[in-house]
Amino acid sequence: MATAVSRLPTMRLARAPSLSLRLAGVFGLLAAASVLFVAGVAVVIARSHLDRTLDRQLISSAASFQAGPATRVRQPAQLAVETRHWLAEHPLPEGQMAAIGLPDGRLLTSAAGGDLYEVGEPRALLSATHVRWWNLQGSEGGVRGLTVPILAHGGRLGTLILLAYERPQQRTLHALVSGIAIASAVGILLSLLLGFAVVRRSLRPLRTMAAEVGAIEAAGDLSRRLSLHGPPDEVGRLADSFDSMLERLEEAFHKQRRFLAEASHELRTPLTVVRGQLEVLADELDGRRLTQVGDELERMSRIVDDLLLLAHLDEGMVLRREPVELELVLREALLRGMLLAPRDIRVDAEPVVYARADAERLLQVTSNLVTNAIKHTPEDGHITLRSERVDGAALIHVDDDGCGIPPDELPHVFERFYRGTRERATLPDGSGLGLAIAHSLVAAMDGTLEVRSKPALATTFTVRLPAA
Ligand SMILES: Nc1ncnc2c1ncn2[C@@H]1O[C@H](COP(=O)(O)OP(=O)(O)OP(=O)(O)O)[C@@H](O)[C@H]1O
Ligand SMILES: [Mg+2]
Structure with a gap:
């Protein structure tokens, strides 16, 4: 079964002999x-x-x-x-x-x-x-x-x-040859040891840099700097260039987030005004056409709201952290799902499992997953909402036996505006922001969102949160 984790690993996994060893x-x-x-x-x-x-x-x-x-x-x-x-x-x-x-x-x-x-x-x-x-x-x-x-x-x-x-x-x-052989062996061994020690010492700043960069990558924190103290040699210059690159990256990200937040905010007000005016006009003019315009405006408003939420989450939006009983969340998500379309939806909850989360936002995430499951299962399909506690983590699984996700699309489902090829052809009203928002919301609650799928058989989305 193909899987994708919301945070895709980009590090080299295979280990090569260390540079010090190779140089020595x-x-x-x-x-x-x-x-x-x-x-x-x-x-x-x-x-x-x-x-x-x-x-x-x-x-x-x-x-x-x-x-x-x-x-x-x-x-x-x-x-x-x-x-x-x-x-x-x-x-x-x-x-x-x-x-x-x-x-x-x-x-x-x-x-x-x-x-x-x-x-x-x-x-x-x-x-x-x-x-x-x-x-x-x-x-x-x-x-x-x-x-x-x-x-x-x-x-x-x-x-x-x-x-x-x-x-x-x-x-x-013979005496000369054996003397030379012993002296050479000792000389080679000494130069090997000495070479290794010198290379290791010279590469120490690079190792520090690699560890720092790894920590920055793991934390996704662009505000950190290497601040390597040392001589202004090649490594020192590399560290300085890396720091200034981080600075520019951070600035660019910041500008982009501010732009997104401001644009969504600015679009929201005129959209609300236009929608209000349209409702008044609909009573007086051709109601059918205006309803179509109204639907499109409604969709646009939803996208703008989603973008605004994503922009806030990017800026480090703080969510509540309180004990939330998962079974309650699942039952509420089930009710919301039932209202959308007739499907066989069940809840299979381990009793008394609490997660440290924002109840409102966790319900939003779960409903989002249920909505997707409904969209991608036929009318006689089955959806199960499960919860369990595993090693200090509280898990929610949303299983469906619908069409599934092809392996080549799986790594992209959490990307913003990403929609599968099938959805773009058959379900034109989605925007591809649902899973991106779910992913960012779960990450803001210190959790992860994963997906496993066997096309045409089964798909499972798993929310993993710290247990309370
Ligand atoms: N349960 C599922 N089964 C099969 N494919 C899925 C499932 N959930 C998500 N996907 C795939 O992931 C893509 C992204 O999902 P996402 O929820 O982000 O967007 P959307 O549902 O198309 O639009 P939106 O949620 O913004 O209305 C979907 O277009 C679909 O291809
Ligand atoms: Mg969706």
Whole structure:
């Protein structure tokens, strides 16, 4: 069953993550991206620096060999002796080894050296005829190699093989990467927390504004102002603009209400005079035509009276607040309804339910609802007036089983001058102010007016007032 409440909600109901959280998230992502970029560059630079240092160490060992044994060797037999001397006098850095393949096929290796045969390509290394860099795979990971042929008297006496395990460099690199990772994680977390705190603090005036605007919206009180005290920044300027917009809105509403009240008031007197004069004329002239004019004038007077009442209600017309027994109101409304047209109207009242209301105005509201129900039900239709007390509220329901209200028209029935498409075609004498007045009267008594309808089946209008 479609429903409409007299006060239509306009707020966004779905909740999105807060702006502070989203901004802090963006900050965090930016911080993470820049930290990762810097860390990546640092690791690449460190790696290339370590590689170059390793190569320089190998070159320096090769240069020392070339400057020592290689220059002193005259015959192949001397190579072994010179090489042993050199190996003994030149301790190599950790993880490095030197091997010299002698012409007779023997192999001399440095004391700290590992096993040349553990390294991927010993045969290729031993037979290298050019100065060449090698990237090899040893039992403990990558190995950087440099081969230098030992030349004398235009021939190759042997080959100097210098090998360096990359593990120490990799250990340094790992230590660097884990240090950077921990520092980055801490940095990102800190910037996230800090970003969130800063954003939250900067958005505090906006939150205050949102709460104030919500309160103004809920109370419908245009005389309130945000009056945000703070620096004249973007938020401050927004608050000032909002305040001046409220000021202009309030002024415009006030002018419009005054205009409505004055116009209705001014129209009332001439209408009364014309109606009076018309009655006198009707006796003397063509009564039938004048009756038609009189009916139209009567209708006009009703509209003017309704507009005047609405204008007073807009201006904050104060209604009485006294305990009113709902059953009495329903019975009186039933009697008035019976006089309008023959319908099966019943009262189904919970005994002794009192509302805090203005008895006269509540009867006006109920009669209005009954009149509508009569207008929209066929002669064999049923109308029930019910009252009950629910959780501190006193309720009046007006049910009918007439034509009902289509769902697309339901949200508009409380608007001023709104009439359904069907009514405009078939019931030309209504003005569309009845429900607008009922709604404003109930609101002036701190209540609400709601409607539920199933077209062609049932319609229920519910007045909810504070119980007495
Ligand atoms: N009980 C009802 N059943 C079906 N439609 C209804 C009912 N009550 C109200 N409506 C719809 O709501 C519209 C507005 O009602 P409202 O009482 O404000 O105006 P009206 O009855 O057309 O004119 P007025 O009451 O000013 O003479 C109606 O035109 C009609 O379309
Ligand atoms: Mg009506």
